[in-house]
Amino acid sequence: MDRKALSAAFPVTLPVLMGYLSIGIAFGLMLEKAGFNFIWAFFMSLTIYAGSGQYLGVSLLATAASLGTVAVMILLINFRHLVYGLSMLEKFRGMGRRKLYMIFSLTDETYALLAGAAVPVGVDPKNYYFSIAVLDQIYWIAGSVIGGVAGGLLAGKIDITGIDFAMTALFVVIAVEQWQSYKRHLPAFLGAGCTVLFLIIVPALWGLGQQQMLLVSLGVIVVLLLALRSRLEDRTEGEEVAAQ
Template identity: 70%
Template sequence: MNRNALSAAFPVTVPVLMGYLAIGMAFGFMLQAIGYNFIWAFFMSLTIYAGSGQYLGVQLLNTHATLGTVALMTLLINFRHLVYGLSMLEKFRGMGPRKFYMIFSLTDETYALLSSVQVPAGVEPRNFYFSIALLDHSYWILGSVIGAVAGALLPIDTTGIDFAMTALFVVIAVDQWKAYKKHLPALLGAVVTLISLTLVGADNMLLPALAVIVGALLLLRDRLDEPQETQKSEKEESVC
């Protein structure tokens, strides 16, 4: 592990640290409430590492769902990661064996950071990206274990606690909105999602909405090339 990259990545990941401790603890509480201790929380967070998927996993474990149901529900709820992966192809290029971990660790929040963060001067980009992913993963594991231990020691009502995941994602989305001048991707996602919700309902909206969003973003890729725009603005500022 490159210490320089790790030191540079830590300040960037502090918002995720705060969020993952909270929602990781919420997951640990929920898992403990259905009879699974901190060891289960640790290994689920280590090997699954999918916030919404793990929240769903609590319900599936509690209802003794079949493997087929687990596989289908996991695919549906994490299908959006196919979109994430397509946009990270260039950033993950040349990372060697670390590429497999980067693919595995591409959560919503890590993706939000990797897609918007600027690499500090003097830091190797691939080491920087890897450090962000590793730190975020460690925060999630820590939060889930703390939650499971606390849930075993304290009587806690977990009703509504799963909303913590939604709250964190909204905070990161607002931060990205402020960081970028172009809001077309966010607006496109919101409009397409609302249309899909209206036409096919909440139970069937995910796949059609994602398909339309991916197609539209691919068609508009040249216009949404943010790195080139950033470089131009930096050059203009340096000239001034």
């Protein structure tokens, strides 16, 4: 590990440290409450490393969901990472075996840091990018393990009801920021409309549960957004030109 790159990356990742510790602790507490100790939290954060996916994983583990359901739901929820990876191909070029880890570790927050990264003078860019990615995952692992250990020590002593809303609250904040950033809100309406529609239709017509409803709604949302992609991009470019 390049110490110079690590020292340069640490101040940049401090906001992620604050966020990942708090959300990671909430995840560890939830996992402990579901009957899985901090060792599970450690290995899930080490190998899965997806905040929304891991939060969802807690409920899936608790309900003993099938492997197929888990795989499809995680794929749909993290579908945006495919786009992240494509936009980072040039930055990751020439990183050798580290490229595989960089692809794996590309969370929303790490992507944001890498996308706007200004490499300090005298620091190797590839080592700098790698240091950012490694530090961010260390923060997430630390938070989830702390939460798991705390959940075990404080079991029955504190009420953590509602702590699972931490990730929901984070996504609400992100959604509000996105809403304020764009004049066109068609994607938001599509997402909300499909979710509400299938929440009513799927259980009523087919008698399926919430997991299946989520699969259907996420699948339809992805298909609709792909079908309307060119239209949405044209409108966005038009708004940018008008603004200039």
